[in-house]
Each structure stands twice: as structure tokens, then as C-alpha cells.
Amino acid sequence: MMKIIFHPQTLRETINQKRKENKRIALVPTMGNLHAGHLSLVEQAKQKSDVIVTSIFVNPTQFGVHEDFDRYPRTLEQDSQLLEQAGNHIIFAPNVKTMYPNGMPPLIEVHAPLLDSLLCGASRPGHFTGVATIVSKLFNLVQPDVAIFGEKDFQQLLVIRRLVSELAFPIEIIGAPILREANGLAMSSRNQYLTAEQRALAGKIYQQLCVSKNWLLAEKNNTAEKISAHCQQAAEQLNQLGFQTDYYEIRRQSDLQSPQVEDKELVILVATKLGSTRLIDNLVLSMGDQV
Numbered sequence: 001m002m003k004i005i006f007h008p009q010t011l012r013e014t015i016n017q018k019r020k021e022n023k024r025i026a027l028v029p030t031m032g033n034l035h036a037g038h039l040s041l042v043e044q045a046k047q048k049s050d051v052i053v054t055s056i057f058v059n060p061t062q063f064g065v066h067e068d069f070d071r072y073p074r075t076l077e078q079d080s081q082l083l084e085q086a087g088n089h090i091i092f093a094p095n096v097k098t099m100y101p102n103g104m105p106p107l108i109e110v111h112a113p114l115l116d117s118l119l120c121g122a123s124r125p126g127h128f129t130g131v132a133t134i135v136s137k138l139f140n141l142v143q144p145d146v147a148i149f150g151e152k153d154f155q156q157l158l159v160i161r162r163l164v165s166e167l168a169f170p171i172e173i174i175g176a177p178i179l180r181e182a183n184g185l186a187m188s189s190r191n192q193y194l195t196a197e198q199r200a201l202a203g204k205i206y207q208q209l210c211v212s213k214n215w216l217l218a219e220k221n222n223t224a225e226k227i228s229a230h231c232q233q234a235a236e237q238l239n240q241l242g243f244q245t246d247y248y249e250i251r252r253q254s255d256l257q258s259p260q261v262e263d264k265e266l267v268i269l270v271a272t273k274l275g276s277t278r279l280i281d282n283l284v285l286s287m288g289d290q291v
């Protein structure tokens with residue numbers, strides 16, 4: 001029977017008991033309003049652990065002042081049903097006071113300055129500080145052996161990997177592949193803000209990413225200028241369809257800096273708005289791949 005826990009003390013006691021039984025613990029951090037993409041994270045957790053803890057917490061400190069914190073859907077009952085069916089064992093669903101007992105912003109935060117100043121970090125000041133701080137706290141509360149994050153938030157996953165390595169959390173981090181709708185749209189809780197028409201159009205983001213991937217693989221010796229011109233053109237094409245593109249970039253996977261000729265592991269990243277809904281997506285590629 002799945003447990004829903006609201007208080008850190010109960011969580012600690014439950015997890016301590018599981019540890020005494022030599023169980024391996026997995027954490028799946030989420031903000032709730034779960035879809036098939038989240039359930040695939042639980043599926044990955046199953047392969048790697050005996051006890052799965054899914055946290056559900058809409059973290060205020062990672063939202064900007066004009067962002068969607070207030071309207072972000074809170075659907076604990078529906079999420080619980082989905083998680084129980086998926087074979088999750090514990091839901092940890094704390095409230096804001098529990099996670100920020102001394103108020104907000106907290107006096108101590110975790111920063112990732114280099115990653116925070118580019119791409120989503122540049123457009124959403126403070127976002128990755130909010131993420132790194134809350135994830136550190138969840139790691140300390142749950143003390144998992146393994147934690148699973150979606151690859152859709154590529155930059156977030158990189159921030160978490162660096163967090164774990166630089167602050168020496170003894171946790172294995174697993175990235176789970178992006179799940180897509182039939183038209184290619186990456187699954188996201190924010191997709192439900194879209195009208196049916198916008199949802200259909202949003203499939204063009206993935207199509208454009210595939211065009212860029214094929215272009216990169218066909219044009220092996222690209223210069224920085226050609227890459228930048230390609231990205232600008234891709235952004236313009238999306239904008240002509242009705243998107244407002246925040247960035248469309250080709251970067252290297254390891255640190256999200258602009259690729260040098262010798263870099264082989266690349267990622268194409270996009271953040272674009274349809275109406276007031278901000279969508280992000282990415283496509284990884286290795287320059288050794290076939291077109």
C-alpha cells in the first residue's frame with residue numbers, strides 16, 4: 001500500500017526503517033500534475049531500487065515573479081492514483097512552510113553561477129538557484145541511493161549532475177529520455193495550458209530540432225558563424241509560425257558552452273513561447289551518428 005507523507009520526521013522514520021531492511025532507495029523529484037513522462041521516471045526508478053519515493057512540491061523559489069506559480073496545477077489526488085498504479089511506494093508532499101521553515105528567500109542557497117547565466121538561467125533569473133536549493137534539501141531529507149530526472153530539462157539535469165559531483169552527494173543521477181506526444185511535442189505539465197490548435201502547432205518545435213540535427217550531421221565541419229546563422233534561421237522559422245522564441249542554440253553537452261570543432265557530443269536546445277506558455281525542448285546528438 002502506497003504511503004503519502006507530509007512531514008520530514010515521518011519521512012525519515014519510514015526511510016530509516018527501509019534502510020535497516022537493506023533496501024535501495026530511489027527519489028523521483030516532481031512538482032506533481034503527473035503525466036506519462038513522470039511515470040517513465042518511476043519506471044526507471046523501479047529498475048534501480050527497492051523503494052521509490054516520489055516527491056511532489058511546487059517549489060516557489062524556482063518561479064519568477066511573473067511566472068505561473070499560482071496557476072501551476074495542484075492535483076495530488078489524481079497524482080496519487082497514477083503513482084499507486086505505477087508501483088510507487090512513498091509520496092512525499094510537504095508544504096511551503098515545511099520546506100522553507102524560516103521564510104523565503106532562504107538565507108542559505110545553492111548557486112550554480114556559470115550554468116545559471118546562460119540559456120534558461122539567463123531568461124529566468126534565480127530559477128536554477130531555486131532548483132539546486134530545493135533538490136539539495138530533498139536529497140538531504142530522503143538520502144536516496146539514486147535519483148531520476150527527465151532529460152527534457154537538459155540544463156536542469158546538468159545543474160543537478162554538477163551539484164552532486166561538486167557537493168559530494170553520494171547519489172547516482174539518472175537522466176530519463178524525453179517522452180513525446182504523437183506529433184513530437186515533448187510531454188510537459190505546461191502543455192495543458194495550450195489550446196488544441198496551439199498543441200497541434202507545438203509539434204513544429206520537434207520537427208525543427210530534427211531539421212537541425214540532420215543539418216549538423218550532414219555538414220560535418222561547421223564554423224561557429226554557420227552554426228549561429230542556422231540557429232537564427234531556425235528561430236525565425238518558428239517565429240513565422242506564431243512562436244516567440246527565447247533561444248534556439250546548439251551547444252556542447254558537457255557544459256552548454258558553444259561547441260568547438262573537436263566537440264562531438266552536442267545538444268540543440270530551444271525555449272519558445274506559444275501565447276503565454278513557455279515550452280522547452282532539446283535533441284542530443286553525437287557527431288559520429290548517421291544522418
Ligand code: PAF
Nearest residue numbers: 029030031059131134153
Ligand atoms: O523538474 C521539476 O519538476 C523541478 O524542477 C524539480 C526537479 C522537482 C525541483 O523542484
